[in-house]
Amino acid sequence: MRRTMNRIGPDNVSMILALVILVFLITVVSGWFGYSGGDKFFSWQNLMNSVAQAIVIVGLLAIGETVVIVAGGLDISVGSVASIGSVVSASVLVGVGTFGSTFLPTGNVFVAVAAGILAGMVAGVINGFIVTVLRVNSTIATLGTLAAFAGIAFLLAPDGKPIGVVTQPDFTWLARERLFTGVPIPDLNGSKWTGVPVLTVILVLVTLFIHVLMAYTDFGRAVYAIGGNEVAARLAGINLTRMRIAMYVISGGVAGLAGVLLAARTTSGNPINGVGLELQAITAVFLGGAATSGGKGTIIGTFLAVMLVGVLNNGMNLLGFNTFVQRVALGLLLIGAVAISQWRQMREEKTRARALAQQS
Template sequence: MTTGTLRLRKGSAVLSENGSLLGLVVLVVALTLLSGDFLTVTNLLNVGVQAAVTAILAFGQTYVIITSGIDLSVGAVAALSAVVLAWTATSHGMAWPLATGFALIVGIACGLVNGVLITYGKLPPFIATLAMQGVARGLGLVISQGSPIALPDSVSHLGDTIGSYLPVPVIVMLVMGVITAVVLNRTYSGRAMYAIGGNEEAARLSGIKVTRQKLITYALAGGFAAVAGIVLASRLASAQPQAAAGYELDAIAAVVIGGASLSGGKGKALGTFVGALILAVLRNGLNLLSVSAFWQQVVIGVVIALAVLLDTLRRRQAR
């Protein structure tokens, strides 16, 4: 093999690992040149706040996709968790820390049900989580009777800003990102997720308790969805049963744009974070450029399609 070929392959590998980050840099430079309002502190903080909910959902989705699964219920679970928080804190007078904990338990429980349906019920992840999407959305409507529930001030402060330049949603997003990175890179469960996604049967034969790890994976996704729902509700100052509709698709898109493979075994927290930022920057930039909301959907759809296409090409090259 010639030196030129080795360099080409090395360059291709570097681009594959850091393509999303390069794409974000190019996007930021382009929007800076096209709009004088883009590269301002206020607008960049706004981008961070806009990215927060999608990023938190995407961090949870990263675990699932690494194990070669998918979770279509995270948006509905986020809405249900927020409704439970508001309902217990207002209608039942529960102290906000207890109400928040209860909302997190609801999210984790939904994730565990997904895991049970997939591991013991042998349902495909697509079907199991799609069913949970309907159940969670329906329960949110039942509990709230189809109407938004106002959050108490003690909870709505989660959507505020500390000082002048530190939005709480951004802080929560960064904390959840660090937790994701630690779980994936420093824990047995993280290594097991990669092993299961790479080859489930080989992981089982090597002694990994695949069933238990999948339950943990989907429980984590449900817990992250609950956190995202609480952050979204705090921004809106109310829990809305129809909130976060379609957010599960944005979460999946952020994970794939960030370099994860839908076939499993590949993905990282930083890539997911960059993917969520790309979506937020793209939407923000198109708004600043006064692009129609209809065309924005087209552009974002094309970006998602290109990300999946690149993932397919990477897998072909690996084979």
């Protein structure tokens, strides 16, 4: 049991336990206080449509954000970067707007998706340049680009209006299609098996890729080294400038992909598609065990936290809580996540100091 717990990680075990408790509160405890709707949680329609699809966009933003936060930085601009990716992909796809009237071929789904991701990577390069070359604090830098990129998204769209892609079924397929629909899975609470959304499969694949990158490559080890001790990382021969730019490029590229999927899901490349999503993404990263000072955090922990936030939002919708109450809950969750992160960090520092005192 101890070996299994160590392999999973204590933080991840805590997240799984919190997820189980939250589901119990939604499905059972809520009924004790007169709330109805919790019994609808365990149905394939709710789990595959309302939960599995709802966590995808925030999940992608949080996965990219984790890379930056582990290194001791922050990227508040991911929501606006997603808006840029959404507008650029739709613009290229239908041939309108700033990018749609260029040399890029229109009507090609692959080119449109690649253009949205590339736009996000360019935004990441800009963030990395401001943080490394201009030496602006990452919080201030990305707070500025949050506003700047939001404005750029409107400038890229024709007259700042959404670009419809409803007539592009090959593109909207990314959001509406289901996989494994023919698998003989029994009904759940009277709801038939609907298959796994393509969006969810994309999230899982990206999560696994970034997890391998962070856990089993020199790049990932360098990211943790920078977050743990920047001076020691530099003395060890790590190029801090190149690494930081690479981290923001990864965050921007994943955010661009999230914007592409937002365009497919909402059937429009809207300049406001990603507005406000950065709060949920950052909340998930800190809730997943990342430290505000860097050097700690895992992709799997972030993924579990995204599931927790998604289940929380879904449960509150089922129980009839309005959007404003959900925002209050999300804000309190962020404060609690950061407070827990700080408490863990202080506890580890005390343990380390006690161990050093005993050795001396």
